[in-house]
Amino acid sequence: MSDTTNLRIPGPTPLPASVREAGSRPMVNHRGPEFKALLGRVTAGLQRGFRTSNDVLLLTASGTGGLEAMVVNFLSPGDQVLSVSTGVFGDRLASIARSYGVTVAKYAVEWGQAADPAVVGDRLRTLAEAGTPATAVFVTHNETSTGVTNPLQAIAATIHATAPTALIIVDGISGVGAVPFATDAWGLDVVATGSQKSWMVPPGLAMVSVSDRAWAAHQTASIPRYYFDLKRARDAAANGETPWTPAVSICFALDAALALIDAEGYDAIFARHAAVAAATRAGLAAMGFRLFADPAHASDTVTSACVPAGVEWSKLSTELRGRGLVLAGGQGALTGRIFRVGHLGDVHLDDILRALETLEAGAVAQRVPIVQGVAIEAARQAAAAAGPLGPVLAAAGATA
Amino acid sequence: MSDTTNLRIPGPTPLPASVREAGSRPMVNHRGPEFKALLGRVTAGLQRGFRTSNDVLLLTASGTGGLEAMVVNFLSPGDQVLSVSTGVFGDRLASIARSYGVTVAKYAVEWGQAADPAVVGDRLRTLAEAGTPATAVFVTHNETSTGVTNPLQAIAATIHATAPTALIIVDGISGVGAVPFATDAWGLDVVATGSQKSWMVPPGLAMVSVSDRAWAAHQTASIPRYYFDLKRARDAAANGETPWTPAVSICFALDAALALIDAEGYDAIFARHAAVAAATRAGLAAMGFRLFADPAHASDTVTSACVPAGVEWSKLSTELRGRGLVLAGGQGALTGRIFRVGHLGDVHLDDILRALETLEAGAVAQRVPIVQGVAIEAARQAAAAAGPLGPVLAAAGATA
Numbered sequence: 052m053s054d055t056t057n058l059r060i061p062g063p064t065p066l067p068a069s070v071r072e073a074g075s076r077p078m079v080n081h082r083g084p085e086f087k088a089l090l091g092r093v094t095a096g097l098q099r100g101f102r103t104s105n106d107v108l109l110l111t112a113s114g115t116g117g118l119e120a121m122v123v124n125f126l127s128p129g130d131q132v133l134s135v136s137t138g139v140f141g142d143r144l145a146s147i148a149r150s151y152g153v154t155v156a157k158y159a160v161e162w163g164q165a166a167d168p169a170v171v172g173d174r175l176r177t178l179a180e181a182g183t184p185a186t187a188v189f190v191t192h193n194e195t196s197t198g199v200t201n202p203l204q205a206i207a208a209t210i211h212a213t214a215p216t217a218l219i220i221v222d223g224i225s226g227v228g229a230v231p232f233a234t235d236a237w238g239l240d241v242v243a244t245g246s247q248k249s250w251m252v253p254p255g256l257a258m259v260s261v262s263d264r265a266w267a268a269h270q271t272a273s274i275p276r277y278y279f280d281l282k283r284a285r286d287a288a289a290n291g292e293t294p295w296t297p298a299v300s301i302c303f304a305l306d307a308a309l310a311l312i313d314a315e316g317y318d319a320i321f322a323r324h325a326a327v328a329a330a331t332r333a334g335l336a337a338m339g340f341r342l343f344a345d346p347a348h349a350s351d352t353v354t355s356a357c358v359p360a361g362v363e364w365s366k367l368s369t370e371l372r373g374r375g376l377v378l379a380g381g382q383g384a385l386t387g388r389i390f391r392v393g394h395l396g397d398v399h400l401d402d403i404l405r406a407l408e409t410l411e412a413g414a415v416a417q418r419v420p421i422v423q424g425v426a427i428e429a430a431r432q433a434a435a436a437a438g439p440l441g442p443v444l445a446a447a448g449a450t451a
Numbered sequence: 452m453s454d455t456t457n458l459r460i461p462g463p464t465p466l467p468a469s470v471r472e473a474g475s476r477p478m479v480n481h482r483g484p485e486f487k488a489l490l491g492r493v494t495a496g497l498q499r500g501f502r503t504s505n506d507v508l509l510l511t512a513s514g515t516g517g518l519e520a521m522v523v524n525f526l527s528p529g530d531q532v533l534s535v536s537t538g539v540f541g542d543r544l545a546s547i548a549r550s551y552g553v554t555v556a557k558y559a560v561e562w563g564q565a566a567d568p569a570v571v572g573d574r575l576r577t578l579a580e581a582g583t584p585a586t587a588v589f590v591t592h593n594e595t596s597t598g599v600t601n602p603l604q605a606i607a608a609t610i611h612a613t614a615p616t617a618l619i620i621v622d623g624i625s626g627v628g629a630v631p632f633a634t635d636a637w638g639l640d641v642v643a644t645g646s647q648k649s650w651m652v653p654p655g656l657a658m659v660s661v662s663d664r665a666w667a668a669h670q671t672a673s674i675p676r677y678y679f680d681l682k683r684a685r686d687a688a689a690n691g692e693t694p695w696t697p698a699v700s701i702c703f704a705l706d707a708a709l710a711l712i713d714a715e716g717y718d719a720i721f722a723r724h725a726a727v728a729a730a731t732r733a734g735l736a737a738m739g740f741r742l743f744a745d746p747a748h749a750s751d752t753v754t755s756a757c758v759p760a761g762v763e764w765s766k767l768s769t770e771l772r773g774r775g776l777v778l779a780g781g782q783g784a785l786t787g788r789i790f791r792v793g794h795l796g797d798v799h800l801d802d803i804l805r806a807l808e809t810l811e812a813g814a815v816a817q818r819v820p821i822v823q824g825v826a827i828e829a830a831r832q833a834a835a836a837a838g839p840l841g842p843v844l845a846a847a848g849a850t851a
Contacts, residue, residue: 056477058478058479075475078464082780083772111512112511112512113697147677147678275675277550295513296463298654299654300653300701301653
């Protein structure tokens with residue numbers, strides 16, 4: 052794939068040049084002073100991104116490894132949890148827990164919709180009344196498979212009010228760092244994210260924050276664990292190391308990416324994501340694609356749209372790929388029914404405008420019935436209306 | 452760390468230029484055609500390296516994740532295994548198994564020595580006579596912590612003869628690809644290695660081969676697993692994918708490294724490792740350092756030597772680091788007692804000669820009593836005596 056390919060999937064995301072350069076640096080001793088300094092910088096940078104003073108630990112793993120770490124470190128077989136599931140990744144977290152003997156009550160939300168905080172409260176009360184109070188609640192912050200962002204702050208407030216001892220365990224993989232998020236202010240005990248999402252880094256690192264309350268639970272949690280034992284990671288981190296050889300090149304890349312992030316600032320980053328997301332939704336809608344996610348909870352990092360009736364997604368996808376645009380299809384039950392446009396990390400308005408242009412041309416070539424000639428202007432207007440643009444976004448818009 | 456640092460630890464190893472370049476390529480869709488083609492190439496290349504027609508599966512993890520996968524996929528709580536341990540990594544494999552409820556009988560070999568195939572046979576007979584026959588035997592091929600290579604072929608033959616139904620589960624992390632190894636010919640059921648060792652790639656990928664016999668065991672093995680479930684990896688691989696987002700940049704790097712490996716050829720690679728190892732041992736011994744590993748089983752990928760009495764390793768290590776040479780200290784009970792010189796992957800005679808020169812100068816500066824002025828010649832002679840040099844090695848020697 053060339054530099055000019057427009058990779059618009061919800062991770063891995065395109066890499067800034069300085070991140071790619073950093074990822075190609077010569078190896079160092081992962082038990083030496085350079086790595087120790089790097090681990091300190093990266094941890095502090097992630098704490099700023101998570102808005103937390105909790106420990107943030109690096110695991111060499113995919114995001115799913117981060118999800119597994121969230122389960123095996125804080126629960127015991129037979130524990131009752133409430134799993135708020137709004138799609139493939141919510142289901143995955145529930146499946147992991149069941150694999151380790153946890154009893155899972157699932158609040159399964161219709162795909163494309165967001166979880167309702169009031170229902171979360173009802174389910175927690177029902178579990179408590181049945182004599183099986185939830186020891187933890189799983190929540191997906193941003194459901195990548197449907198393009199829905201759950202109202203996590205309100206859900207967390209409900210959990211604190213209804214089941215104050217329950218740990219709040221959050222899949223933050225495709226949201227943290229790109230949209231407003233406040234681990235400590237919202238009282239989130241465990242949060243995981245992945246390097247290939249808003250962090251603009253290749254996949255291979257999962258990052259997990261752990262509250263004091265969660266560490267207390269760790270002491271009695273009896274699910275067996277070794278590689279993903281976060282206590283081992285904490286002990287090693289106190290010495291500037293990881294317990295097992297870390298993905299050094301991806302740590303280099305993360306260090307470089309966090310420097311870019313700090314330079315831009317989270318307010319500007321959030322505004323940029325809101326603007327490109329608004330542009331994406333407006334452009335797709337103007338072309339006549341039906342948006343899949345509830346508009347009130349549409350994600351600012353990934354947009355899902357329905358594949359029009361009679362259209363074979365795999366054919367359209369191949370057409371677009373030939374034109375330099377890579378989109379994501381649907382997952383699980385949504386395969387062939389929706390497609391997804393990723394817009395997180397190093398994404399700017401011109402990337403979205405290019406994507407809309409290519410999608411329009413590819414759809415026409417494949418005789419997909421769409422409205423032509425209106426998407427770009429709709430996208431520009433939506434981006435402008437989304438709020439004050441950061442300097443990077445404004446510059447990108449001006450050159451598009 | 453600069454390009455000119457001589458990183459002589461047993462992984463991460465220095466990266467060839469083409470590997471670094473490949474690792475910095477733009478991201479691709481890990482569910483798209485480029486990655487599918489890459490996964491096919493890499494898998495075939497690893498099968499050549501392992502000398503196997505078994506499945507070889509990629510895990511996004513440190514080597515220890517590969518060890519965990521070897522335990523959780525093929526065993527059940529309460530299973531009896533024999534663990535042949537010759538150092539830190541043998542102990543680690545036993546610890547992982549115990550964490551998951553496996554009953555471990557350990558054949559603990561004195562550190563610095565190799566396991567004796569006859570003792571392995573005795574232990575297996577003892578277990579069988581006690582009514583607790585081993586369902587599996589763990590063997591570390593090359594014990595990185597002591598610099599010892601176990602006689603794996605003979606050990607495997609003994610296991611086949613004594614306990615023919617026991618699975619042979621091998622930590623091949625720091626040996627496969629650098630020294631002669633034959634998964635199928637030796638009848639090894641499960642073998643794990645790691646990207647940052649002989650493969651000349653950054654850390655972040657573990658690669659595990661699985662025999663038909665092991666797959667049969669997988670069907671009834673009841674240790675809980677999810678992220679490291681190799682069946683999920685096999686099912687995804689059949690579709691040209693990994694179950695979870697893979698470490699794409701490290702896969703790119705591995706693809707480039709395997710191209711270099713195939714171009715050099717394994718016979719030449721093995722000869723090169725034998726020669727640089729012989730040079731390392733001869734040079735250290737000539738300087739007066741006592742070699743730690745039994746000479747009959749000294750590793751061709753890492754050499755261990757004793758820290759002379761009265762010398763503080765951390766001080767000498769810092770001195771050497773200041774002179775551009777990074778060596779590894781001892782691990783576990785060997786901390787401060789030995790140091791280790793890594794010589795695997797992209798290593799040539801001049802790298803070893805440079806390391807010896809720096810070590811000599813640094814030792815003199817730190818008033819470590821050594822024999823001066825003889826190491827380089829001893830190393831050159833040992834390399835030449837080790838056998839016919841490959842063209843790369845010969846060229847490196849000529850320019851040193």
